[in-house]
Amino acid sequence: MTDFVTTRHDAYLTPFAQSIRSGAPVVMMSTAYYHRIDPKHPAAFSRTIVHGMLRGDLGFRGVVISDDLGDARQVSPWSPGARAVNFIRAGGDLVLTVDPSTVPAMYAAVLHRALHARHFRHQVNASARRILELKQHRGLL
Numbered sequence: 001m002t003d004f005v006t007t008r009h010d011a012y013l014t015p016f017a018q019s020i021r022s023g024a025p026v027v028m029m030s031t032a033y034y035h036r037i038d039p040k041h042p043a044a045f046s047r048t049i050v051h052g053m054l055r056g057d058l059g060f061r062g063v064v065i066s067d068d069l070g071d072a073r074q075v076s077p078w079s080p081g082a083r084a085v086n087f088i089r090a091g092g093d094l095v096l097t098v099d100p101s102t103v104p105a106m107y108a109a110v111l112h113r114a115l116h117a118r119h120f121r122h123q124v125n126a127s128a129r130r131i132l133e134l135k136q137h138r139g140l141l
Helices: 011-021 047-057 080-090 100-116 118-137
Strands: 026-029 038-042 063-068 094-096
Touching: 011 026, 026 047, 038 047, 047 063, 047 080, 063 118, 080 094, 080 100, 080 118, 100 118
Parallel strands: 026 063, 063 094
Antiparallel strands: none
């Protein structure tokens, strides 16, 4: 899906801003394209959307989970490993896939990138910390 209407400071984002101010601990990132914000990347791979808008403009400090990165048509041009890496590189924390067969490639790609790129490794560590803090806060540890 491609949205040709929404802009970075659109009134359509008001419910998201209100949810974040109310303490939403997790936000799911769509795989849709937002043409007027970042026409070259699906939202889940867009640093402009995940890092700039969600974490920056809206001040979200919680866990960002992807929508399905296993079978979603919008991300099919990328390999499963590239999907996971691109999501984390954009500022996401937790990769979701409905296709378990993609997990080994996703895991291997994230591990490889984390072992060879210091900035990416820091992102993975920050994601793990946010996820563990959420679990602890919810009594899941």
